[in-house]
Amino acid sequence: MDPIRIAVVGVGKIARDQHLPAIAGNSAFSLAATVSPHDPGVEGVPHARSLEELIERGPAVDAVALCTPPQVRYDLAVQALRKGMHVFLEKPPGATLGEVGALSSRADKVGATLFAAWHSRFAAGVAPARAWLAERRIDSVSIVWREDVRVWHPGQAWIWEPGGLGVFDPGINALSIATHILPRQMFLQSATLEIPANRAAPIGADIQFRDTAGAPIHMDLDWRQTGPQSWDIIVETDAGTLKLSNGGAVLTLPSGVEHNEDLEYPGLYARFATLIRGGRSDVDVAPFRLVADAFLRGHRKIVEEFHD
Known part of the structure; x- marks a missing residue:
């Protein structure tokens, strides 16, 4: 072929x-x-x-x-x-x-x-996390996605413009994982978006979601983190705590840390080839819809100017 x-x-x-x-x-x-x-x-x-x-x-x-x-x-x-x-x-x-x-x-x-293409869904810990959570009762979820924008997006003016998403550019990675691994649909309840006085997109966000069974899901996004960066999802269940760290690369279960090969973009292209050969599409907008809801319903709080 x-x-x-x-x-x-x-x-x-x-x-x-x-x-x-x-x-x-x-x-x-x-x-x-x-x-x-x-x-x-x-x-x-x-x-x-x-x-x-x-x-x-x-x-x-x-x-x-x-x-x-x-x-x-x-x-x-x-x-x-x-x-x-x-x-x-x-x-x-x-x-x-x-x-x-x-x-x-x-x-x-x-x-x-x-x-x-949601690359974070192909991080090493995501598939086993999804499988483990499928049979659990979800009690609460905490998502902490904090990084330094000057390190990861230096000089990228487009990311601060309407449509660029601001801190939701990395934050949508967390939502792509959460919507994939949690067994029930989640939706937004409230949000506060911190927007620099000289920018059009947020630099930080505090969001409350819940799933259809009522489990609270809290999301903390910030682009002003210095030092160690945080890309963590913690799920409290009836069988103990699951933690995905390093953007989904490391999975910790009550039984210990699971080690799997991390091949995000190779996984994406393998999926793309399979879709093409099978004549199918894959257009899941669930993470994007949650971001849109945050902009639709979120309270906007103006904060100090941001300069690269």
Whole structure:
């Protein structure tokens, strides 16, 4: 079977650190091209300054991985789907729920695969955590996602603009795990969003969710953390405490720490290949919907200005 010819659109840090190595390590794909108006691309691989240029001049591709900021992703995905290309959407899958829904409908009509890729769901501890929680009573959940934005997103102005999500850019990773491992649906009750006076998106958030059985779920997001970083989900159950730490990479159960190989982006591309070969899409917007609800219902608290 011939490999899937894929183009990476947007050649920034996440593309170079994660997407390109994952593609290179998966025989189901071949890197056919890169696209960026700013980055020169990869030596020996055809490069275009825009997706339109790639479509017009070639080389031919079967799929695209959109690694651009979410605010510009819809139009790029539409261009690709018009040509019958399969589309991999980096997280978050778009700037609004409406545009993601429109893309899903378009992909169905043209018979192409659309994949909303939640990389944190492929962290080593997530699948076994989901399996362990399936038979438990959930009493409460604590999500603490605190990191230093200056370390992880230096100089990225788009992330502070409408549609960039602010602290929910990493926070949505936690929600992608929580919505995957918890056995019952969760929904928002209240939220406080801390927004710097000179920015449009929050730098911190305190959120109260609950699940459909009434279990409280508290989420603490902050982009001002210095020193050790915190990416933890703690679930209290009738059988003891489950903890996912380091962004889902480390699972601790009452029986001890479980060790599994952490292959987030290789797992994503294996899933994308399976979807393409099977003629299916995977567009789960549950984490994105919770973020939208926080912006819809959250109280906005203006805090001091933030400067990189």
